Amino acid sequence: LGILREINEIDGALEIVITPTYSGCPAVGQIEDDVLSRLADHGLRGTVVTRLAPAWTTDWIGGAARERLRSYGIAPPHAAAAQPGGIVQFAARRTGTAPVACPQCGSTDTTEISHFGSTSCKALYKCLACLEPFDYFKPY
Numbered sequence: 294l295g296i297l298r299e300i301n302e303i304d305g306a307l308e309i310v311i312t313p314t315y316s317g318c319p320a321v322g323q324i325e326d327d328v329l330s331r332l333a334d335h336g337l338r339g340t341v342v343t344r345l346a347p348a349w350t351t352d353w354i355g356g357a358a359r360e361r362l363r364s365y366g367i368a369p370p371h372a373a374a375a376q377p378g379g380i381v382q383f384a385a386r387r388t389g390t391a392p393v394a395c396p397q398c399g400s401t402d403t404t405e406i407s408h409f410g411s412t413s414c415k416a417l418y419k420c421l422a423c424l425e426p427f428d429y430f431k432p433y
Contacts, residue, residue, distance in 0.1 A: 295353025307339035395420035
């Protein structure tokens, strides 16, 4: 999801810099443990540094991750809704933008059922073509 920001070598050890998807992410400890475990699997020493600025944005989600979201049944986000001054507003309602495509059938004949889905970063949509409900990962 684009949370890996940097890998630095310092005195023979690796420093892995991550930016969580939001500052209160409950998975940060697990992510740190997983990174350190993978380093150990390869005989490497390292530390994980959590950097909160600049704040994570859905624009950092790469193409392969967007495809994995789609194959899992979650519509990936459009580009973030930048406001004047370059500020990105969390969960901003987007007007006049491209419709959200159904991750099941690809139809853009979809409608938002609820601005908040299974988590606050997702909206609940329904496809009017295949009638399947799905989450849309909101841009921010």
